[in-house]
Amino acid sequence: MKFRFYNVGYFFRLAFQGIFRNSIMSLTTVFVLISTLIVMGSTWALTTNIEYNLQEINTYNKIVVFITRETEDHTTSLLREKIQRLPSVESVEWVTKDEVLKDLAANYGDYGDILQMYDDDNPCKDELIITYTDSSRVTDLTYQINAMNEEEETFGVVDKINDRREVAEKIDSVKNVVVLVCTWLMALLFVVSVFIIMNTIKLAVFSRREEVSIMRYVGASGFFVAFPFVLEGIILGAFSSLTSFGIMYYGYQLLSKAIGDSGLITVLPFSSMLREYVIFFAGVGIGLGVIGSLLSLRKYNRD
Amino acid sequence: MIEFNNVSKVYPNGTKALKNVDLEIKDGEFVFVVGASGAGKTTLTKLLLCEERPSGGRIMIDKFNLSRMSKFKIPKLRRTIGIVFQDFRLLPNMTAAENISFAMHVLGESKKTIKARVANFLRLVGLEHKADCKPGELSGGEKQRVALARALVNNPNVVIADEPTANVDPYMAIEIIELLLKVNQLGKTVIVITHNVNLVNYYKKRVITMKEGQVVSDKQGGMFDEV
Numbered sequence: 001m002k003f004r005f006y007n008v009g010y011f012f013r014l015a016f017q018g019i020f021r022n023s024i025m026s027l028t029t030v031f032v033l034i035s036t037l038i039v040m041g042s043t044w045a046l047t048t049n050i051e052y053n054l055q056e057i058n059t060y061n062k063i064v065v066f067i068t069r070e071t072e073d074h075t076t077s078l079l080r081e082k083i084q085r086l087p088s089v090e091s092v093e094w095v096t097k098d099e100v101l102k103d104l105a106a107n108y109g110d111y112g113d114i115l116q117m118y119d120d121d122n123p124c125k126d127e128l129i130i131t132y133t134d135s136s137r138v139t140d141l142t143y144q145i146n147a148m149n150e151e152e153e154t155f156g157v158v159d160k161i162n163d164r165r166e167v168a169e170k171i172d173s174v175k176n177v178v179v180l181v182c183t184w185l186m187a188l189l190f191v192v193s194v195f196i197i198m199n200t201i202k203l204a205v206f207s208r209r210e211e212v213s214i215m216r217y218v219g220a221s222g223f224f225v226a227f228p229f230v231l232e233g234i235i236l237g238a239f240s241s242l243t244s245f246g247i248m249y250y251g252y253q254l255l256s257k258a259i260g261d262s263g264l265i266t267v268l269p270f271s272s273m274l275r276e277y278v279i280f281f282a283g284v285g286i287g288l289g290v291i292g293s294l295l296s297l298r299k300y301n302r303d
Numbered sequence: 304m305i306e307f308n309n310v311s312k313v314y315p316n317g318t319k320a321l322k323n324v325d326l327e328i329k330d331g332e333f334v335f336v337v338g339a340s341g342a343g344k345t346t347l348t349k350l351l352l353c354e355e356r357p358s359g360g361r362i363m364i365d366k367f368n369l370s371r372m373s374k375f376k377i378p379k380l381r382r383t384i385g386i387v388f389q390d391f392r393l394l395p396n397m398t399a400a401e402n403i404s405f406a407m408h409v410l411g412e413s414k415k416t417i418k419a420r421v422a423n424f425l426r427l428v429g430l431e432h433k434a435d436c437k438p439g440e441l442s443g444g445e446k447q448r449v450a451l452a453r454a455l456v457n458n459p460n461v462v463i464a465d466e467p468t469a470n471v472d473p474y475m476a477i478e479i480i481e482l483l484l485k486v487n488q489l490g491k492t493v494i495v496i497t498h499n500v501n502l503v504n505y506y507k508k509r510v511i512t513m514k515e516g517q518v519v520s521d522k523q524g525g526m527f528d529e530v
Binding site for chain 1: 352375378379380381382383386392405406408409410411453457
């Protein structure tokens with residue numbers, strides 16, 4: 001069979017005819033596909049952002065040692081010297097509680113003045129900010145500082161050590177739960193999508209059964225008969241991809257603005273994931289369309 | 304050349320539709336296949352179109368061995384066969400011309416070729432003035448002539464007409480058979496499956512009579528009721 005360029009128009013005409021003839025099923029397909037893609041896209045965005053923040057935490061090579069409030073300056077200084085001598089320590093910066101309060105006030109911007117009420121009774125503590133060279137020795141470092149807290153000349157100086165590992169571990173476990181739940185949800189939606197597309201295409205085949213039977217009798221190739229149906233799946237998939245991409249884009253912008261403004265975590269800009277997102281949405285959407293339609297045409301191909 | 308060598312067909316439900324059928328139809332022959340309902344005529348057609356595969360024996364149509372043909376080659380085989388159905392099977396949303404051109408279109412013919420050939424075949428079946436009519440606006444005989452034009456438009460070697468006169472009046476039935484004879488004179492092999500006693504007896508062509516899945520009579524210039 002010769003391929004004619006005008007056949008492309010014919011294929012598209014049949015595909016769109018199928019979509020509009022079974023509009024309810026087509027709408028259902030698009031709705032399920034969009035849901036699947038949004039869940040997949042959100043999971044991806046969430047895990048990418050969590051991983052980025054975890055990485056940031058891990059590259060934050062500092063430990064903060066909070067000094068008990070009653071400690072004399074020379075004792076703090078002694079502890080600082082002791083820590084400074086440890087092999088994996090690069091520097092130890094001593095931030096007094098007044099500086100801590102001042103930094104805090106600066107972070108609050110226009111509302112920083114509120115903290116002036118604490119000028120006479122500063123609730124903050126002095127901090128020793130330790131910059132280390134080897135992140136694999138953080139546990140050792142923490143252990144050694146705790147040991148210094150037991151030594152006579154620096155006894156009870158350390159109030160608390162904050163090495164952020166706990167936070168990282170918590171975030172990581174939350175991420176694992178999110179990934180697990182979303183993976184199951186995605187798998188479920190994937191199966192539902194394929195099933196719905198299969199039924200939509202089956203309906204399209206049914207509504208064109210006379211045409212298909214004549215095509216077969218006159219010797220049309222399997223490709224010529226089947227391609228309009230596969231194209232229908234592709235169009236439904238592509239339309240769903242485009243719509244869900246738009247929803248994700250605007251949703252992400254809104255959310256990242258809200259979260260970013262809070263300053264709690266770093267939200268990656270959408271543009272940094274744009275290329276992967278376009279490939280992902282187009283691939284999954286169109287892929288689902290093709291898989292669904294091919295599966296529904298299996299019976300036809302067997303006959 | 305069409306050859307059936309010891310062909311049997313048993314359906315999955317156990318029905319023995321054909322039993323050891325031996326048959327030979329030469330190129331350019333005109334054959335009536337007759338027999339009561341359930342005699343195996345429809346199965347014979349299905350086997351020729353490769354809609355069904357034989358349970359035993361060998362079927363050859365020219366170079367095609369239908370018993371062992373892969374499903375990918377079936378479209379190629381069907382392009383050499385034109386089929387006319389009792390119920391016309393025209394697409395209701397297409398005009399007469401579009402119904403004919405559809406058969407060429409799905410084989411990838413160029414628009415120019417389609418236009419020229421469709422006009423020729425509409426003239427051949429005497430329906431050039433009805434080119435733009437949809438099947439709903441045509442009589443039974445006209446519909447069957449459109450179906451015949453569609454079967455012929457891709458220039459097949461063999462034309463199978465399955466009860467082509469069943470849904471038309473006696474005058475139109477003669478006209479359709481005359482058209483098929485004209486097609487036969489053009490060198491095509493024509494197989495007409497029919498119940499129409501008068502037509503078979505009138506034309507005195509080769510008559511293959513089937514009964515309970517077997518060929519019980521095969522005679523040149525035969526009559527319907529000889530068995």
